[in-house]
Amino acid sequence: MATGTMEAVGAYRGLPIDDPESLQDVVVPTPQLRPRDVLVRVEAVSVNPADVGLRGSMQRSKEPRILGFDAAGVVVATGTEVTTLAVGDDVWCAGDITRAGSNAQFYAVDERIVGHEPASLSHADAAALPLTTITAWESLFDHFQLTAESQGTLLIMGAAGGVGSIMIQLAKELTSLRVLATASRSESAAWVKELGADGVVDHHDLVATTQKQAPGGVDFIFSPHSRGNVHAFATLLRPFGHITAIDDPQRLDLLPLKSKSITWHWKLMFTRPMYETADMDTQKRLLETVASLVDEKRLRSTATKVIDDFSATGLREAHSLVESGHAVGKVVVAR
Incomplete structure (x- = not known):
């Protein structure tokens, strides 16, 4: 299981995105894995309106909340009951609204909502798609x-x-x-x-x-x-x-x-992971199917802006673009 600390980007309360304290660089404990979790080393994330809404509506907290849902990266550890993924796999996922998010070095996610990333896409282009x-x-x-x-x-x-x-x-x-x-x-x-x-x-x-x-x-x-x-x-x-x-x-x-x-x-795409429904793994199968469609060139990434600055500064820029309502496609933040 993971131990130690990691770098992340967190929020302590809802603030306008032009406030430097709206998103801050922080150091937090590395997530502890549940039996069916994989630990993903995050290489890229995208910002969705859901991220913007959560950040803006946060109540004051003593501990930073790590936002972010979409992620693409590499599996670096697995829980004791994981059977479908292995260390070294390139993966993508949209996460679980009840857990710490993807704006961090490492992301703990249930294997049932994680798929293999399209082989033909970079981590940045892949991160635009899951949610x-x-x-x-x-x-x-x-x-x-x-x-x-x-x-x-x-x-x-x-x-x-x-x-x-x-x-x-x-x-x-x-x-x-x-x-x-x-x-x-x-x-x-x-x-x-x-x-x-x-x-x-x-x-x-x-x-x-x-x-x-x-x-x-x-x-x-x-x-x-x-x-x-x-x-x-x-x-x-x-x-x-x-x-x-x-x-x-x-x-x-x-x-x-x-x-x-x-x-x-x-439609709330988090319903299955929130309630651990019996068919929760349909999201894994969905992501695997879409990865194949992308690799067959039948679907394309929707990334239109990639910010190569995985930090509070880069994520504030991404949130600002999404919040403006004028962005087309998806805004991605990559390492």
């Missing part, structure tokens, strides 16, 4: 129950972001859906087209621009921005349509969806 890919995959194939034969139209809100950038690719590669992607700037519109979107709509004029692209309505909507959009979703969806949402809106009124018998799904 967003699991979110997109489970939305498409668990909640929407899509298959290779599935037809119809999928509308992806926030399509130039991390989840949207991989969801476009998964939908185009593994289903027969037509994919519409929201984008309001020329840069984001060009990005979603490059990834394979069949049409681009403007979230500032969502109903009109979507109806122009899909006069008969859409069948599925992925929503990271639900507040204020339920009436628009009710207008755009065909009867018996589906919505999967990943945000945390307050007092959301879903009654406008009832007349069309529209189904609303909540």
Whole structure:
């Protein structure tokens, strides 16, 4: 089992990202492994809106909280019951919201949510994908129950972001859906087209621009921005349509969806590790499948910015870029 200390980046309380104390270089104990854990030497991480939200909402703490979910790196130790991974394996994972995070030298993660990294990607390019890919995959194939034969139209809100950038690719590669992607700037519109979107709509004029692209309505909507959009979703969806949402809106009124018998799904990709569900290892298998698709050149990394400064300074820069809301794809911090 691991002993000693390690370098990490931690937060003691929620502060604006331009405050030098919002993220700080710290030294903390190296994680102790549970029986099914692997200890990963972290080579690269990516920053997600979830990281930004947690940092900004933290209550004051005497001990630093180590943030971060996505990671790519190398297994350096294994727990007593690990059977699927070995020391020296290149791996990637999205972590567990209930445990210390990836912004550190070493990361303890349950083997059931860790996959072998794509052989064709650098650690930096790999680190961009796990959390967003699991979110997109489970939305498409668990909640929407899509298959290779599935037809119809999928509308992806926030399509130039991390989840949207991989969801476009998964939908185009593994289903027969037509994919519409929201984008309001020329840069984001060009990005979603490059990834394979069949049409681009403007979230500032969502109903009109979507109806122009899909006069008969859409069948599925992925929503990271639900507040204020339920009436628009009710207008755009065909009867018996589906919505999967990943945000945390307050007092959301879903009654406008009832007349069309529209189904609303909540998606939190951490549910399986949080509750150690019986099918928790499906996330491992998912990551292994996606690694193969990447190596076959059927999917690509969504990394668009790599910051070669694995420190509080580098992570503050990454958080600032994600927090701005103008980044396309994913921001990665690498050693």
